[in-house]
Amino acid sequence: MPTRDQLLRAPKVLLHDHLDGGLRAETVIELAKQCGYQGLPTTEPVALAQWFASDVPRRDLVRYLEGFTHTVAVMQTKDALERVATECVEDLAADGVVYAEVRFAPELHTEGGLELETVVTSVLSGFEAGMAAAAANRSPIVVRALLTAMRTAARSLEIAELAVAFRDAGVCGFDVAGAEAGYPPTRHLDAFQLIQRENFHATLHAGEAFGLPSIWEALQWCNAERLGHGVRIVDDITVATNGEVALGRLASYVRDRRVPLEMCPTSNVHTGAVRSLKEHPIELLRRLRFRVTLNTDNRLMSDVTMSKEMGSLCEVFGWGFADLEWLTLNAMKSAFCPFDKRLALIDSVIKPRYAQLTAESLRTSHAP
Numbered sequence: 001m002p003t004r005d006q007l008l009r010a011p012k013v014l015l016h017d018h019l020d021g022g023l024r025a026e027t028v029i030e031l032a033k034q035c036g037y038q039g040l041p042t043t044e045p046v047a048l049a050q051w052f053a054s055d056v057p058r059r060d061l062v063r064y065l066e067g068f069t070h071t072v073a074v075m076q077t078k079d080a081l082e083r084v085a086t087e088c089v090e091d092l093a094a095d096g097v098v099y100a101e102v103r104f105a106p107e108l109h110t111e112g113g114l115e116l117e118t119v120v121t122s123v124l125s126g127f128e129a130g131m132a133a134a135a136a137n138r139s140p141i142v143v144r145a146l147l148t149a150m151r152t153a154a155r156s157l158e159i160a161e162l163a164v165a166f167r168d169a170g171v172c173g174f175d176v177a178g179a180e181a182g183y184p185p186t187r188h189l190d191a192f193q194l195i196q197r198e199n200f201h202a203t204l205h206a207g208e209a210f211g212l213p214s215i216w217e218a219l220q221w222c223n224a225e226r227l228g229h230g231v232r233i234v235d236d237i238t239v240a241t242n243g244e245v246a247l248g249r250l251a252s253y254v255r256d257r258r259v260p261l262e263m264c265p266t267s268n269v270h271t272g273a274v275r276s277l278k279e280h281p282i283e284l285l286r287r288l289r290f291r292v293t294l295n296t297d298n299r300l301m302s303d304v305t306m307s308k309e310m311g312s313l314c315e316v317f318g319w320g321f322a323d324l325e326w327l328t329l330n331a332m333k334s335a336f337c338p339f340d341k342r343l344a345l346i347d348s349v350i351k352p353r354y355a356q357l358t359a360e361s362l363r364t365s366h367a368p
């Protein structure tokens, strides 16, 4: 079992993290003061952090999404967006993340009169500032943005165009998020077709609270390269009492094509998609060698970091460095940044640092 310190030092790759789900509680409070937002349930940082993570007994996606009303309310100015983005990068770097794709929905940040473009440039300049600070702190990190369109709204084509417009300025792809039931991804076909025509990248929240049809549409109609969560793919897998496993056609496709699954186990427990970490299909999918990646989703709402998430899974499933390295390599291979950059991070950062950690843990386990 890796120690906490080793988990912190392990290099991590994060593909699924929401900017408006990862604020520091103190920052939410300070920004609320600055913009005159009165809606926070409390203005005491520890209590507020607990409030955000307190939906666990309810385990419902709709309630979980309520927390975002507060974070989004305080992210309506250039300065607020830049600050949140900078702190996000600093927090990820401090957690040992070496590459991250952080997503946000520009259309949610125009309440205060900001243009969509300004929302994007503010976040990107925050990312730049955070990366510079992390590099100066000797924990370099590469952070790229994914632009999310809300599946319940009708602005996806505009957001896809925006993502393409900023592709050389720090945006690496497009995503669609929000309540799944009743809002199939095929409502946003024109946006996904634009992404395809532009040779750009798309991931899609699918198969989180909703089943196989959502995953099938994401892959076969929207050409999503990765699945946000994708956890319901287990509905197409049967495990017999003798342990024999049979994959349906869709599950076979996902595994054969190495479709990356952006899995967020703790978040899935909090939203009610899965009952407990122990029952989370990530272990079965890992054993079956699907292209599994490990992610935080919403660090504030789920009170998680990558290190914590790795630690919990090591504890629950008995994983070790070999598993963590495999997940990290899967994520790096599935990133939307160019192939040569992915290879460079794999060869010069991820593999050597896991080799070092593995050697270190072998030494300790053989110590008298």
Ligand SMILES: [Zn+2]
Pocket (backbone or CB within 6 Å): 016, 018, 177, 205, 228, 297
């Ligand atoms: Zn998500």
